Amino acid sequence: MTASRRPGPSRGRSNSRQKVVAIQPVPAIRLLAVYGLLCAGLVALAGRLAWLQVVDGANLQARAHAIQTQTTQPIGKRRTIVDRNGRLVALDEQRFSLWAHPRYFNFPGDDPQQVRSADDVATKLAAELALPKSGLLEAMAGRQTGVKLLSELDPETAGRIRQLGISGLDLEPYPHRIYPQGQLFANVVGFLNLERVPQAGLEQSRDGELKRNETTLQMRRGADGTPLPAGLTAGSLYGDDLRLQLTLDARLQQVAQQALVKQVKHWNAKRGAAMVMDVRNGEMLALVSTPTYDPNQYWKYNPGLFREWSVQDLYEPGSTFKPINLALALQEKAIEASGRVSDSGSLQIGGWPIFNHDKRANGLIDFPTVLEVSSNVGMVLAMGKMKPARFWHWLNNLGIDQTPDTDLPGAVAGELKSRGDFTSSAIEPAVAAFGQGFSLTPLKLLQLHAMLANGGRLVSPHITRGLRSGDGLATGPSREGLPMLDPAVTRIVMNWMESVVDKSSGLGMKIPGYRIGGKTGTAQKADRGVYIPGALITSFVGHLPIDDPRYVVLVVVDEPKGGNTFGSTVAAPVARQIIDALLVLERIPPSRPREVQKTAPKA
Template structure:
């Protein structure tokens, strides 16, 4: 080998070595340099796509495990205009399945648009979606090129209108908009995740795992709820009311067994149902409670020692408080009355007299202790606080002490009034009203524990007042009675405030009752808005209560009082 060949070889070797070195340097820079993200993005865009995985929404059950809300499948129909090969055929099939005019469908498919995806309709029923998918899979089926049929999760409510104001509804964006669906949306919806989904089998990975929504078990009993709704619907119709509510609660625990609102709505068709977007009046409607409020006034008077059941006063049919004259509901004078008679005849004059005996500070302190003018924090969205004016407020007058005592000039919500009065049924303890029984999140179960909201009165006072109210029901509100069971309760007929005064033609009729008195298992509030058949709670709400509890004791397996005592004696003897 000559020297020149050798030197040429050396030169070539050098050139190759330099080139190799450059390649190595470039490789290292590509692997670890500042452009790593750029090249990774290019790789990922070519070999996969970003996908948002939305977890299935948690289901809602009643306390017995019956489904109140669950998930179903519907489909979203769309087209990729660039890939539609037979617009006429596609328009014909879609118009026949969707029931839309062929011309509209054809125009939609043929429209000039830069979009890669055009929505045809969403949602469509599972039947239509599955029919179209079957056509697409059929090798000899019609030409559906360009049609995109995508499954989408939707919410369904098997009971239809049942408990609609409790459960609420969910929009197409998977967001709860009323009731439990709204209040516990974060728990039910879970958390969607965005992840990279490779399409190359070699790189395949498990789908991104979202935080799945938890299932909720409510305190609602489906059968009791149905009973309440049927009873309410019948009564509203019978008494010509504009609407109404029934709330059934366990006074010992605060569990809401039923919360019926009329008119209800169908959460499966919330778009077309105007009632779906109305707030839940059971927690948001503020009204002057009227005579049911006398229970609280009497409780405060008994607890403060101002009166006893035997205390009497002379009812002249008129009393002036703060310069304002107050009369009884019938304008009559009832003569000498004790406190039980006052409740039995629902005397405004006597109640105003009692409040003046207490004085404003004592009276309002007790009303505050009962939670009047405050939200109960029930687990439903949109709860209103009501209004309790107090001395010192710019719009409080001395006369308010007299009118507030019998439930005028004070605003409460149905759930607030029921919670306050439940303290009397439950030995003085006011329980936190709640709808959530437990959360089942995979293997983890969170159970709601009953909580005492307050103890505005003692057990002795509660027992005394229980007895007084049971007597007054037996003597006056016969319609609310249930043979075999001792029931306590109070009717209410409240005038409705309007600008400049009160509407004397329309009322809010109500009844709050509970039983059995010696072992209360339920407390029920019934309220009718502007009943036309009769303005009085004793004529409308009280009989409705009697009709309701007749079935309620069966559903709750509550034996008549004498049977229950016999059974208790037998159990004790065993």
């Protein structure tokens, strides 16, 4: 009998049945809701896109341009000033202010979110700036941004700070005016104050011309910083390289200043001035005065030094005006070149006594001798041959009481009595004959002596040649000026002035081979019409070369003290040193070469 077997469970099968979820139909309302939501989102996106492209497109484009455009604002640069040979006199150098923003301090390689301490930054800065760390920490203490640490950093120092790469440090560039020649041109160039406002000299009088043409520069840049041509306009990258060229020569200026300072100190004088002019066109080759100041550190000096007294202060020229008066008398034919006067040493004019400076009678003398011995009496007699009205007319015609036509800052007019006062009192034309009773500036006297030297033309003294581009330098202007005197008359007076130098052995102005003319002056100093007891102004004016006059040199020393204070002892030695340098610098050939050969040392 066969036993029956019950089938057992199969291996791998699950003991439980899998549950099957029946698919339920989705309600139509839910599908519609989802569909509506998707459509609404698409409509919103389309509307936003339309808004950005159509309505707000111009605004977005402007914002994009602002991000892509680099704007550079003008920083007020000024043009360079150079002397007649291109030597730098005034220029702008870039300086930097260092600003700190401690809330953004971060070192290269740091996590962008990390903020370094002020102590960390001060440690690095102190090493580069050679400053104590404590001072930097004190400046930043308790402040998160906008801390001005330093000013007047030079480009080299600013470059080292920039190389540190510290976030939170900003270097703000600005121009800084410097004067490489120091005191040498301070009296005519002037200076800018700390706010870059011109305070004196050419910096002030030519302010408009010295400002560079600067415009706000906008340049489009790509994402990598590359300039895009579309952002540039014609001339936007133009560089203003114009420079103001002076007529002054730094070499001659230095010689004149050193000689003048030494002599003013030796005679314990109040002040002094020295000037050199090209008589052909009025160009000034030198204009120095002492005491002066350093425009790089102007705050250390008395503000009274900021004005050039030789073009702004009046004085009575004394005997240096005698050659001009004799030229006027010759022009009027009141005297003849071969004429003579009888000098008795003194005379009375309208009840007033007039003496020679040495109270000595010189007898019957010609006009060259009148200049040589500086005879006051001889001058009164000579000018007395001219009618007072004509004398006044000429003084007025020469512009004694008019402001000179010049580019020198602050030039003023002289003082001359009215026609009525001059002609109604006999003493007025008498004292005017030897350079007193009226006043002018040293600049005006220089201009009048240039007129004698150039054949009677009144040229305008000036110290600038104008703006020049690049390295190009201007040449001197051509002969010009207002004709005043007959050239034949001026030649006679120039020969007389040459005789003063030739016959005055103590003057020290004779130079072998060169024909030089000159005249000393020692005048009483007046203050508001009253002469100051014991106060003198000494001066010397020289012309060279007499055969073809090119230059006039004037030296004025105010209130020298001590004995033997005359134009020949105080002012003439300064003029001699200036003339020696002038002959070399301007390569003036000798008029008598044989004399030079005779005096040359043998090898």
